Amino acid sequence: MKLHKNLVFTVIDSLVMIFNDGDYADKVVAKALKKDNRWGSKDRKFIAETIYEIVRWKRLYAEIAEVKEPFSREDLWRIFAVWATLRGILLPDWKQFKNTPTRRIKGRFDELSKIRKFRESIPDWIDEVGVKELGEEIWNKEIAAQNQQAHVVLRVNNLKTTKSKLRAVLMDENIETYSDEKYPNALILKERANVFITKAFKEGWFEVQDASSQKVAPLLDIQPGMRVVDTCAGAGGKTLHIADIMQNKGQIIAMDLYESKQKQLKIRAKRNGVFNIEYRIIDSTKIIKKLHEKADRVLIDAPCSGLGVLKRNPDSKWKLQPEFLDEIRKTQEEILNSYSKIVKPGGKLVYATCSILPSENEKQIEKFLKTDFGKNFKFIKDEKVLAHKSGFDGFYMCLLERLE
Incomplete structure (x- = not known):
């Protein structure tokens, strides 16, 4: 993957708003995606997913980068470098990435991954509450599952259509879905897509609602x-x-x-x-x-x-x-x-x-x-x-x- 400066700068700007200004991630991401109408779907996907990934793993990445809040822009570049390195992305020859200790990043990741609060990137107190209320075994599994990317799930509006009709209409817009018999009104997207711009959404054929x-x-x-x-x-x-x-x-x-x-x-x-x-x-x-x-x-x-x-x-x-x-x-x-x-x-x-x-x-x-x-x-x-x-x-x- 090749990193593009305008996209990475947008990610850094967004992280400042989320981490330092206390803004909500979903609102920051929505704003970021409107910044340049020349961006294609891959550009927007990179921005949204990278912001959410870094927010999700903030504690782990900050520990590896050896930075503490409130983060300076330089700190956030270090955190971004950690994210990129752990994903095998070659860091370009930009001044922001000068002297990034790639080998040390991987070593620290292996070391910290043995400790749950870093591995799952959670505050100490949440880790303690989870263990106290659910027990070590269940909490270990549950917090790991909570760090997986959420599915996009639709609930069919039976007042206007049927599941089979909605599935076919979405397929025409290259949005593939599958169903699960445990959730009779749910269609689950095979890949993430912006369903809010579809004709089916505008006509009220579905709402986005998790299966649970x-x-x-x-x-x-x-x-x-x-x-x-x-x-x-x-x-x-x-x-x-x-x-x-x-x-x-x-x-x-x-x-x-x-x-x-x-x-x-x-x-x-x-x-x-x-x-x-x-x-x-x-x-x-x-x-x-x-x-x-x-x-x-x-x-x-x-x-x-x-x-x-x-x-x-x-x-x-x-x-x-x-x-x-x-x-x-x-x-x-x-x-x-x-x-x-x-x-x-x-x-x-x-x-x-x-x-x-x-x-x-x-x-x-x-x-x-x-x-x-x-x-x-x-x-x-x-x-x-x-x-x-x-x-x-x-x-x-x-x-x-x-x-x-």
Whole structure:
């Protein structure tokens, strides 16, 4: 592979924004890809994948390069040189690469790869939490799986098309997909591609949604005509899946704290041909109280640490702090206690997170079922999805039923 200066400089500029300015990697990458309209797909692929790779392996590369944060531009060039050397890329005769110790880089990599926190490039505290909650054996496998590149998975919108039709249309645009019988509405891309520019996406034939996430809405056991409340809807990936299952019949109430998220959902719903969603901003406890015992089904897709989706958001492990984990557990507990009151007697509730930690998942359910109000519910089933077993995101989902 030949390195091109304009592409490498764009990578370095982007890393400054992510590491030093605290910007989110996905937004930085999106901005970087718009920098020069003369770039072809290979150029854009190089920029996006290189940024994400260096973000993913920051701790390992920085240790090999012997640099510490905040990184100077010179430090970032050293980190880039580590990335390139470990991939067998010949460094060009640029001043930024002068005196790069290629042999030492490979030796240090072999040495550090024996230590998990460097090998898997994670903060000490996350490594400690992972071992404490999952045990050495499972954590070893899971954190290694979380460092693999995430699949691009589509969820077919059955309101507008079928899986076979969508697959054929994408094939016409040279996007090859395959399916997995465990995920009936999923199409998985054989190679990464920008699916958002396809005609099929613009016409609402699919949404991008990981296969693990696609398991959540069906667990609610929804029937068309029901009243379903999605309490933490966000931009609405699962809301739209619920609408698909309901065949646009019945009522979905999509709730969130942020109006900006609901604006995104409204745009997506229109594209998907979904018209049975009612939008509500949670600006006071009154919004929740008005819905007490009014819903047949309630989804609590709770805020969480996101430790099940590190492969998709590698920069989050550098932003996450131990105190946030403590705070989010309290928030999950409060949300579960409050929003569960929306379920009417005989109705069902699904609690879900994109975390793999029992303290955010099974233990929250155990604690809830022991509360005065939680005793009104019975445990039906749950599922813990681990990335090293599924190949997709780490997820947890639990189905509870409110007693009559």
